[in-house]
Amino acid sequence: MSETKNAANGNTGNTLRTGTPSAGPGLDISRRKLLGTVGAVGVGGLALGAAGGAAAYAAVEGPDDTSPLASVGSTEVMFHGKHQAGITTPLQSTGHLIAFDLAPGAGRKEAAALMRRWSTTARALMAGEPSGSADTGVALDAGPSSLTVTFGFGHSFFDRTQLTDRRPAQLDPLPDFSSDQLDARRSNGDLWVQIGADDALVAFHALRAIQHDAGAAATVRWQMNGFNRTPGATAKPMTARNLMGQIDGTNNPKPADPDFDERVFVPDTAQPAWMAGGSYAVVRRIRMLLDTWEKLPLTEQEQAVGRRKSNGAPLSGGTETTKLQLDKFGPDGKPVIALNAHARIAAPEQNGGAAMLRRAFSFHDGIAADGTPDAGLLFVAWQADPLKGFVPVQRKLDRGDALSTFLRHEASGLFAVPGGPRAGEYVGQRLLES
């Protein structure tokens, strides 16, 4: 298993539940009836089996009715836990990011009812069960496929629900950056939902259920659809590539790091208390100017990042996981990793230790009006405090990152993502009912 692939593979909150008793440490083994065992290598390189829980919804009729689900379909991420799912969960191949605004006249009571409905639906779908009487049937033959549904609150939510006094200071609007070309209609929002799954139909099914549940309480403000590599597409699980072709995510904080929780999650002792175990998500739709980037010679592409495109190794030498040697000089007397290289500028040691967990999806929305690909990165960064994560790093990148010539920040959002619900609780209950 690649160390880096594990960057977002924590089990610090939610557990991957598989049907194979030998799945490995840190896994909560399903007690449900097993239909069979596949033993294939799946997400994160785990030996996975068929989850009986999924089978209830994914039962196949006919001659194959005893066939187990493939490992990708059977993987279940737990809804309940200290942290919400979808933060340390391994990257899924399909993602939907949706922001909602509360409807005119909807306040705290309607918001609480909505969070209760959404939580009921998310729990069921993540367990591979139907979403209720209005289930569309789109995911009928599939298992949970690592589905996660993650909920957050935007700055405006607290005014709308008259909970302004409980709004965390961390939700104060992000500063303007000189390279921003933000579209306000595709930015922010009262509520934010992140859906991820390793099957596009499972993800779409969840998306429609969440939209259906919104009912008269909330309307979609914006929606962005993304993707990542499909589990099993590479010979071994490895760090994802983005649409510029770079291995992206290598130097993410790792759940095994002693300061991982402190960097990514709000401590139990912090204020406001309802955010204990939560995290702040910075969401940016970053367009890549691919027509220009793709014309750049490989060596210049590599200098812009400071890493090799082929294997993600630093230009200072070693393999993907070798530490960057920022003080190494070439025979020409220049730093081997250029002063404006993205990886140098973004490195925690260049930013007073500022770090965040980057968990992005690529997007491709066809060809824009100007004839260029409308493609790039749905950048999602998780941190305990945006002022100690995204903000200082983006400030620095904004002042001279070689990659920024090829990027355009087109939309932005900042959301408070509460801790995971305890059994019987809905997400955000500690805010809405305290």
Ligand SMILES: C=CC1=C(C)c2cc3[nH]c(cc4nc(cc5[nH]c(cc1n2)c(C)c5CCC(=O)O)C(CCC(=O)O)=C4C)c(C)c3C=C
């Ligand atoms: C403000 C935070 C960041 C934004 C916005 C951002 C955009 C962005 N990044 C890439 C590609 C790569 N980024 C890499 C590393 C990296 N990026 C950030 C922060 C932002 N990136 C950090 C903190 C780091 C880690 C730096 C370090 O500690 O070494 C890399 C190198 C591989 C890796 O470590 O992930 C690539 C490649 C793109 C394409 C992009 C916008 C579209």
Ligand SMILES: [Fe+2]
């Ligand atoms: Fe980056």
